[in-house]
Amino acid sequence: MALSTAQVNWAALQNGSDIRGVALDGVPDEAVNLTPDVVTILGKAFVTWLASQLEKPAAELTIAVGRDSRLSGPTLMQAVIEGMAALSSRVYDVGMASTPAMFMSTVLPDFSCDGAIMLTASHLPFNRNGLKFFTRQGGLGKGDITRILQLAEQAAFKDAAVPGAIETRDLISAYAAGLVQTIRQGVNHPEQFDQPLQGLKIVVDAGNGAGGFYASQVLEPLGADTHGSQFLDPDGTFPNHIPNPENEAAMASICQAVLANGADFGIIFDTDVDRGAAVDHQGQELNRNRLIALISAIVLQEHPGSTIVTDSITSDGLTQFIEGDLGGIHHRFKRGYKNVINEAIRLDESGQPSWLAIETSGHGAMKENYFLDDGAYLVSKLLVELAKARLAGKRLTDLMAALQEPQESREVRLKIQMPDFKSYGTEVIDQLQAFVATQPDWAMVPNNYEGVRVACQSPEENGWFLLRLSLHDPVLPLNIESNRSGGTAKIAERLRAFLAPLAGLNISELER
Template identity: 70%
Template sequence: MTATVQNPNWTKLQNGSDIRGVALPGIPDEPVNLTPDIAETLGKAFVRWLSQTLNKPAQDLTISLGRDSRLSGPDLMAATTSAISRLGCRVYDFGLASTPAMFMSTVSPDFNCDGAIMLTASHLPFNRNGFKFFTGEGGLGKPDISAILNFAADQDFPEPAEGGTIETRDFMGVYAEGLVKLVREGVNHPQQFEQPLKGLHIILDAGNGAGGFYCDRVLKPLGADTSGSQFLDPDGTFPNHVPNPENEAAMAAISEAVLAQNADFGIIFDTDVDRGAAVDPQGQELNRNRLIALISAVVLKEHPGSTVVTDSITSEGLTTFIEQDLKGVHHRFKRGYKNVINEAIRLNNEGQESWLAIETSGHGAMKENYFLDDGAYLITKLLVELAKLKLEGKALSDLIANLQEPQESSELRMKIGVEDFKDYGNQIIEALSQFADNHDGWQVVPKNYEGVRVSCQSPEEQGWFLLRLSLHDPVIPLNIESNVEGGVSQIAKTLLGFLKQFDKLDLSAFER
């Protein structure tokens, strides 16, 4: 029996530029607030928004829908597609799909969808689900999501109309063919053009999310040996590990598989494939700073001197690598993949060439690919380079041999125990900035776009820290890195002494 949400709090469903909620019961203190009824309303609200935005009647709209492997996905998608079709729209049901593919359906000449919806909650637990919306201009922003939720709250929809249809279509095959073409043309192997990955053993870990297609529809047609690939079947209980390239257990799983199979390369995706990471033949993780350095090396070879936009917590060694070794520009901006992407777009509009926007989380977007955060496209670009380097007797990791990595790093997340947490958090950041200005060996880093970043240059510290507010939660994260043993603890000790004056801040994270 379907749960009913009485008087839903529509604004609570907004999570930045996405909609996310609890779709299944079973977790204490997490009541269900994303039911099929709610999904119907959201679908109709999107039609209202899309019709108004494009100045196009609902009956003339074509909208595609896809989902990840979550248990709640089929019911929510069925409700949404039905609601949209009842307004007279043509609906394409793509079934299991990736988030990047849903956007691509809006720019595909064969589909030319006016809008697209992906049902996913990325790497969140099994009971969650959500909506991501797209037009041909890209993913919707925060104001767009707010407008859709306002339409939902006001029950402001187009009138029901005849002529709506629901058609089951295979778009993932079309999307995969584009990735295959990218590798073939990028490697351009004269003897094995069709199978440029022949002779390479590549293992895929899809984490039981939506990324399993990449094995049969991309890697195998290109000639790769994919034996040992794991967790390819969709399973919304995520029985093996969280599908998340930032998760330690997930990265350990793909690293162990690469070593056990003596493979040349390992690939891992998150649930909806908008993020990816990799592993080299030695089982070394190619994620976070290493992934950024690797794709930067590829991009800056293609576009010398251009700017790489990253989030705020990238290392000093990465800046040195991009600017001194690769002769590019590193523009360290804010956390949040939409922030990073929008900043790269802004720079291009102002005449500063930027071809890559990437977060340490694995969200990577390229100018050549609509600035779409597409984990499969990012990994495919690396496969092109992997195959080309193999012909030269080189390894992918050779590209980042000069990357200086910190000896120690840590992230602490401190909860703020007041309702107006943003104001309280900003008071802490401002006070810390003043404290750092007067502390020996510390210097506030200029051109910092969020929180306070401080360079710590005393011999026993040799590192930096960044204190910033979380994008959505009452949390103030602290990132610390050091190039010397014990440096993180030394920096943390001074920070703990300073932060003790703020009695609404939970400092228990420092205990470890």
Template identity: 75%
Template sequence: MPLSTTINWATLQNGSDIRGVALAGVPGEPVNLTPAVVTTLGQAFATWLSAELGLPTTELTIAIGRDSRLSGPELMGAAIAGMTSLGCRVLDVAMASTPAMFMSTVLPEFACHGAIMMTASHLPFNRNGLKFFTRQGGLGKADISRILELAEQGSFAPATAPGSVESRDLIGAYAAGLVQQIRQSVNHPENFDQPLQGLNIIVDAGNGAGGFFAAQVLEPLGADTTGSQFLDPDGTFPNHVPNPENEAAMASICQAVVAQGADFGLIFDTDVDRSAAVDADGRELNRNRLIALIAAIVLHEHPGTTIVTDSTTSDGLTQFIEGDLGGIHHRFRRGYKNVINEAIRLNEAGQPSWLAIEASGHGAMKENYFLDDGAYLASKLLVELAKTRLSGQRLTNLLAPLQDPHDSQEYRLKILAPEAQVYGAEVMTQMKDFVATQADWAIVPNTYEGVRVACQSPAENGWFMVRMSLHDPVLPLNIESTVPGGVAKIAERLQTFFSSLAELDITALEQ
């Protein structure tokens, strides 16, 4: 029986990526991303790209790289087999980062028509996936759906002669570009080549693909990387989840900075499209604080620009961007592609937007192809770190006006109804009616997803937001307050509303 008829291809789509289970051994998670499946996906991408560009597959050059996952080498070989079977020239760049894979399409020494990154970001070790790029950037949901349709059809015409495979050092070229960008941006008056000399900067790569940053970016710039940890790729991720949103991961890098007495710390996710930082006091620069810091840098370079973020960012961040920095804060929907595409749309409409960033650490800049690139984001912070040091200041002085929330929590409320999207929409409609009965609660206007509510009583002084999850039958509930006990008070009032909904599991909120 042909493979195309035995696989439910649509289930492999995860937004604008393809993801699946690549390794057996986890109960209840059967393998669905096999070498045979990935060979077909390689053929499907080459066929899709051929149609998009109006070129025969025999004239395409496609780069492929991977993160540190255990299944990476075998699945990468399978994808290469698929593409070369159609006559493509394939550049095997081995271990790489997701942003570097995009850069293979724009760096003149590579000039690829397309690229594939084998990664499942921060997901567990048994998962893997594929991210696709053209010279226009990462593919969107509709493109992924079309590639999966082609895979399901399975009608590929093999080339008369297989394509070639070449090994190339992409990460070296990518790192060299970051080094040069930092040197030029700092423009150190006495030490142009090593503007980070005298700074101890720790890198935590979480055993993902980001270990190169210490030796190939920081050290050529003169930084002391003593104390860096988990730089070696290891697909079992033995130390912590490579994810800047993970509490254990952030605690680990914060502790390392304090123990080493370092000046700065950087942490990357598995495939380096996200990052976060730690200051010299061991305080994390993550989520709202990371957005605030990069926004301060961008608004100094581009006064008045619009900063696009996802919908869950804090009121204090809005005050900082608009009241203190003179910019515009445009909260949009969750999902890093949504945030990036909205910034691109604003620019096309004549409203300058130089930064699109999600609280998860996905940050993309107009000056860098609107590519969500954790290493480029880190490089912007390093430039400012060097500049503030030259002027006798501290980088975190930029954050002095930012009002941090006293507490913030996210609760994931499971939808038990069979039609999750329909039920979620009903819940939010009822939520609006409930809020209308609360004297000191008010719905925030111009919200692009869900329901956001300002809680104005002095005992609460915060906000909450209910929205539909992008992928799961879940209503995420975010609550934030600037006063002690405020989150608990808001949560308690919300239980009155949620407890009347029979098809919603609110155990997380009750705990």
């Protein structure tokens, strides 16, 4: 059952720097709150906000709108287009697109939009949808989203006498053509410049999201053999697996496809293609710390000494690789892809060159590409190196051969059972710092921006753990890594002595 616009809790639609809600019935106890009427109002609110920001009349704005493969996409897209056109703005309907392509609509010469909206809820279930907003400066921040929702709630809009023009435009082809040129120029093949991927078999798994274009509009023009690619057709029921490179079943599926087809490389995207991961010719995942290591090696070849900004849960082996082997600087920051990207921008603007911001989830943004978290661009950088390595008689993964990976790693989520979960979680973290001070061979890791990170230095533990407070949920995520077999269990057992007496925590997941 859908809520009317008068019943909508507008502030509850905010999810950090995005808007997200329930768009379809079908899941018990999840009332539809992202209706066409709501989205029409959000379109008007964005036009109003953008006109104010740019100090331009709404009638002089051009805004692009695209969507991923979600079932609610076409209806909601039509609604947001009508809302913006009603205030006299010109709207480009670009149909199926990726989130990074929507940003590129603001900078590509043939589009030059003032703003853009992508309808997506990333890898969330089929009944969800959402809106991501862009200007030429990049994705909107939390404060911008709050203001747009305030304008929506006030709903003080006056429709224009003459609505703005609505035009159908092919954005994804223009965006894909840019990636093709990036790879051609990056490889600079001495004999087959136009088709530098000829002779390479590359399989793509789009998870039935919006990324199927990469096989037909990027890889094939470059000469790659894409036979064996899977789930390229958009299908908002996501019948094969969740389109998410962090999902075990999704990664197992692309690994198996690489092996079954004897491919040189595998690529997997999330629903809206702002994240990607890869698989080598042996069916080994290039994901999380390994993906960060690989793209860091590429960036540090091009920009020696650069700072690499990651989220807080990356491994000690990655730090050793970036700093000891590659000569870069590893700067761990708070989780949340916007946090990581904004920190890289801040460092870079302060005079500390930072060419890469990447989270373990696969959100990777590069300075050379507008600090845009773009899974297709990140993968394209890997393909350039894959082709160059082949020319030199080497393997792409030779670049990360020195990476020391942990023997064991574990993540558990400790549920907070107190009404004010944020203050209780903060209190637990404060108490943990005092407990760590009493433990021999445990030491707080300096320059930590989130929670408590502890180096566990005894020979049988030889690892670290990080306890932090979730951004949105009543949960304390705990990450443990060890370079010893059985080490994570040893660290967990010592932590249990601290955690067990805390009545407000459910630590059953730790005890499994």
